Amino acid sequence: MSENLPEAHAASHGTDVATHGEPFADPGLPAHEPRRTDIDERAAKRAERQVSLLFVVSMLATVGFIASYASIDADKLVYIFPLGHVSALNFALGMTLGVALFCIGAGAVHWARTLMSDHELPAERHAIEADDDVRNDVIEQFRTGAAESGFGRRKMIRNTLIGSMALVPLSGVVLLRDLGPLPEQKLAHTNWDEATPAKPIKLVNMNTDQPMKPEDVVQGSLTFAKPEGLEESAEDFQQRIAKDALMIVRIAPADLKDAKSAELGFEGILAYSKICTHVGCPISLYEQQTHHALCPCHQSTFDLADGARVIFGPAGHPLPQLKITTDEQGYLVATGDFDEPVGPSYWERPR
C-alpha cells in the first residue's frame, strides 16, 4: 500500500500534491518599500522624540509609584468612578507601575517599528535530519560501543540490571506511605457513633449553640445542628464538622413518603447529613413547599420528604439519615451513628 502514500507520490511525480503543477510561480521577495521615517528626516526626529517621551513618562511613573508607597495609608479608601470604593494605595501603585512598565514597552516597540530597519531578510532552513553519512557513522559507533560492552551477549547481566532498575524506584513510592494513615473504617463513621441508647448525644443548634427541643423546630424551616460537646475551639473541629453536620427539617407526617425515613425521625422531624453525597459540599438551600434540598455546588437535589432520594443532579445516592428521638428532658438526641457513611461515595462503601 505504500505506493499510495504521499511520499510515494512525491517520488513518482516530483511533487506530492494534486497532479497538476503549481499554477502560479513564486515571484520572489517583494521590493522593500521605505517608510516615512526612512525618507523624511523630520518624521524620524519626531519618532525619536515620541520614543523618548514614553521613556520619560515611565520614569515619572516610577517616581510616582515610590511616592505613593511612601505617602498613602494601606487602609485608605477612595471613590473612583466607575470602580466604586477601592483601596487608594492599591490603585495608585497599580496604575503607576502599569504606566511605568507599559511606557517602556510602548517606547521600545515604537522605536523598533519606526526607526529600526524593516528590511525583510530570508534565512536558509536546514533539514533537521542528519544526512546519511552522519547517520551511518553514528550508528556504527554505537554498535561498536554496544558490542564492546557485551550488553547484548551477557544476557544474565542485562536482565538482572533491568530488574534492579525496575525495582529501585519502588523505594520512593514506599517512602510515601507515612504521608497519612490507612483508611480503615474512618470514612464509614462519624462522631455520632459515640452515642448509644444508654448515653445519647444532644443535637445542638449551630447558630444558637443551644440543645434543641421538638417544639423549637418550626415546620418548613431548615436548621443546622452539630453534636453536643463539639466546640469550635476544638483542635479537630474542622475535621469533625466535615462529617457531623446535620440538617434538621420538620415535615408534616402526612407528607412523608418514605416509611423508614419517618421512623428514623421524630414526629416529622428528620435529621439528615448536611454533607452532599456527590463530592461533599455542604447543602444549604431548602425549598419548604416542595421539601427539596439543593446542593449549591452541582445542583444535586434531594427530596427530604422521601428519604432524601436524589431527584436531580449528579449525586449517586440519598443523604444518610440519623435516627433521633427525645431524652427524658425532652431534648432531641441521637442514639447512634448514621446508618451509612456520609459524604461522597468510595470503593469500599457498602451499597
Next chain:
Amino acid sequence: MSSASGTNNSASKPTSTRAKPANKAEATADWVDGRLGIYSLAKANLRKIFPDHWSFMLGEICLYSFIIIILTGVYLTLFFKPSMAEVVYHGSYLPLNGIKMSEAYASTMNISFEIRGGLLIRQIHHWAALVFVAAMLVHMMRVFFTGAFRKPREINWVFGFLLLVLGMFDGFFGYSLPDDLLSGTGIRFMEGAILAVPIVGTYIQMFLFGGEFPGTDIVPRFFTIHVLLIPGIMLGLLVAHLILVFYHKHTQWAGPGKTEKNVVGMPLMPVYMAKAGGFFFLVFGIIAAMSAIATINPIWAYGPYRPDQVSTDAQPDWYMGFSEGLIRIMPGWEISVWGGHTLNLGVMVPLAIFPAVLAAIAVYPFIESWVTGDKREHHILDRPRNAPVRTALGAAWISLYLILLVGGGNDLFATHLHLSINTITYTVRVGFFVVPVLTFIVTKRWCLGLQRRDKEKVLHGRESGIIKRLPHGEFVEVHTPLAQKDLHTLTAHEQPQPLELPAETDENGVARKAGVVTKARVKLSEGFYGEGNQIAKPTTEEYQEITSGHGHH
C-alpha cells in the same frame, strides 16, 4: 627565564590575527568569550530571522505572563505562611475581627490589607495566572489551526500541551492556598473526586490529606507542590520548548519569496529584541493596571473555610470550568461491583473524560500524520480553510469546551437568564453530543465555501466595484485580475490525495488482502482529503482558458 616566557607567549598567543578590541565593551566580551564561548553561541542567533505575524505574539504572552507569575510569586512567598494552625484574626479588616481562621488565611489577609503593595502583587499574580492559561490555550489553537504542529514540531506540541496541563493544575493548587471558603470548597471537590477512584481512592485520599478531610496538612503540602514541584517541571519544559522553537526556526505563512526552505523576516538584533523586549513590558504594564482596577479573588468577602459552610456562587476559575461542566451534567450513576464495592460512575466518568479529551489533543499530530502518511517537514503554515477537516475538528473541540463551560456555570445562566437549572442541564446533556457534530459539519462547509471563493478570486479576479454597461445593454461588474504575488499566495497550499487501498491483486495476479488497520487508515484519509473535503485548486490551464478570452468579462 627568558626561554620560559618565550614558550609562554607562544602558547597563549599562537597565531591570533584578530583585531584589538575597539572599546571596553568589546574587551569584556572577548574576556567572556574566552571562558564561555559566547561568540560561537551568538554567531547563529544574533541576527536570527523571525517572521512577523500578529498571532506569533500569543506564545510571547505566555512566556511573559509566566515570568510575571514567578516574579510576583517569589514576593508572595516572602509573606505567606503556608500553615493551617488556627489563629484569631485581629487585623485591619474589621468584619472578620476576632474570627478563628488558619494562618494561611490570616497571612493572606495580611498581605491584602497590611502589607503595602501586597494586595497589588497578589492581584497581579492571579491575573497573570489567568492570562497565562488563556494565552496558552489561544496559542495552542493558533498552532493547531495553522498546522504548525506538523513535523518537525510534534514534540514541541507535546511540550506545550504538558505546559498547559501543568499550568491548569498549578492554578488550581495556588487557588487553594489562601484557605478561604471558596478554595476550601474546591479542595472538597478534589477529595470527593479522589474518593471516586476505584480500589485505591481512599488510600490516596488519606495519604494526600494526611488523614481525614480537611486535616491540617493540605495547605503546606499544596504550597510545596505549587511553588516548587510544578513550577520546576514547567521551567524545564519551557526552556526545552523555547530551545526547540529556536532550533526549528519559526513557521511562516505562504507568500512571495517564502518557501519550505527559508524563513523570511527581520533579525533578532535589533528589531525583535526591541519588539519582544518591549512587548514584555506592555504585557506586564497592562496586567499591573488591570490589577489596580479589577479585584480578583477577594478572599475577605468569602471568609475562612468551614467544611459545613459554602458560598453560594462557588465557581472554579474558568479554565477548570470545563471539568466543572462535566461533573454537573453527568447523571448520578453509582453501581455495585464485585459484591459490595461501590463504583461511583457519576464522578469517575467525568474525571476520565477530562484527561481523555486533553490527551486526544496531545496525540493529534501523530494521528494526523499517520492518517495522511505525510513524513515530510512542514514550515509553511496552512490557512485554516485549506485544511477543512482539521479546522472542523478544532472547532468541534472548542464548541465542546464552550458547551461544558455553560454546564459549569449553569447556576449563573439560570439566575441571569431566568431559566430553570434543570432545563439548562438537560440541554447541555444533549448539547454535549450534538453541538460538536453540528459545529464540525458547519465549519467544514464554511471552509469549503471559502476555498471556493479563493478559487473564484484567482480565476476571475477581484470585484472592483465598477459597473460597466456592455453595448447590448447588459450590466457587468469589472473584475480586476490579481497580481502575481496574490495568485501565488492563494494557490501555494498543497492538496494531498487520500490514500488508496492497494490493488486487490498484485502484479502477478495473486490476491492480496488489506488488513483492518490499513482499511481504517484509508477510510480516515478519505475523510480528510477525499471527495467533498477539499475544492481542487485552480490549474494553469483553467486560468489560461478564462483569461484567454472565453467567458471573461
